Amino acid sequence: DQQVKQNSPSLSVQEGRISILNCDYTNSMFDYFLWYKKYPAEGPTFLISISSIKDKNEDGRFTVFLNKSAKHLSLHIVPSQPGDSAVYFCAASDDKIIFGKGTRLHILP
Amino acid sequence: DAGITQSPRHKVTETGTPVTLRCHQTENHRYMYWYRQDPGHGLRLIHYSYGVKDTDKGEVSDGYSVSRSKTEDFLLTLESATSSQTSVYFCAISESGRPNYGYTFGSGTRLTVV
Numbered sequence: 001d002q003q004v005k006q007n008s009p010s011l012s013v014q015e016g017r018i019s020i021l022n023c024d025y026t027n028s029m030f031d032y033f034l035w036y037k038k039y040p041a042e043g044p045t046f047l048i049s050i051s052s053i054k055d056k057n058e059d060g061r062f063t064v065f066l067n068k069s070a071k072h073l074s075l076h077i078v079p080s081q082p083g084d085s086a087v088y089f090c091a092a093s094d095d096k097i098i099f100g101k102g103t104r105l106h107i108l109p
Numbered sequence: 110d111a112g113i114t115q116s117p118r119h120k121v122t123e124t125g126t127p128v129t130l131r132c133h134q135t136e137n138h139r140y141m142y143w144y145r146q147d148p149g150h151g152l153r154l155i156h157y158s159y160g161v162k163d164t165d166k167g168e169v170s171d172g173y174s175v176s177r178s179k180t181e182d183f184l185l186t187l188e189s190a191t192s193s194q195t196s197v198y199f200c201a202i203s204e205s206g207r208p209n210y211g212y213t214f215g216s217g218t219r220l221t222v223v
Contacts, residue, residue: 034211042214049209077139093208096154099153
């Protein structure tokens with residue numbers, strides 16, 4: 001059974017606008033949530049994380065929001081840039097990291 | 110990127126043959142992981158290691174074994190390769206095993222079993 005769900009396989013956003021990637025989870029014991037970015041033929045790269053005791057973490061253009069009551073997190077990218085086109089994996093951990101299936105983000109010129 | 114290399118980068122093998130993938134790190138990290146990535150499944154943990162000779166199973170460990178005789182090397186072996194093991198395999202390392210700073214991944218090995 002999937003513990004980390006990314007229900008949108010792909011997303012297209014205009015350059016300069018906000019990209020919002022969503023993720024749901026089922027295990028209330030997760031204590032950290034992470035986002036990874038992956039380009040073709042490369043390994044995933046850690047982007048940003050958030051502890052379960054927080055509801056927001058910001059790093060430059062990237063902000064992650066956590067809604068524990070809804071078991072939902074989202075990654076906001078503002079403003080979106082062409083180099084942001086990649087696959088984004090949501091992940092969660094209580095011991096080891098469990099990944100979602102990924103969302104492919106296309107930034108349109 | 111620095112610190113973690115996987116070999117080979119690509120491999121084609123026949124069903125029923127044994128295959129070993131190698132992960133080598135220069136960061137002296139204690140924790141090492143093997144994941145596989147498949148369309149529609151994301152990344153799934155196969156095995157991990159929390160020290161030399163200390164390993165444990167992940168969620169998709171059937172058909173795989175691992176060994177870690179040195180801190181820097183973590184080997185993944187497919188005892189008898191099957192077509193369902195065609196995948197991209199990623200190794201990852203972590204200094205503390207705690208996820209808050211994420212894992213560092215290698216560039217992957219694309220394995221095709223024919």
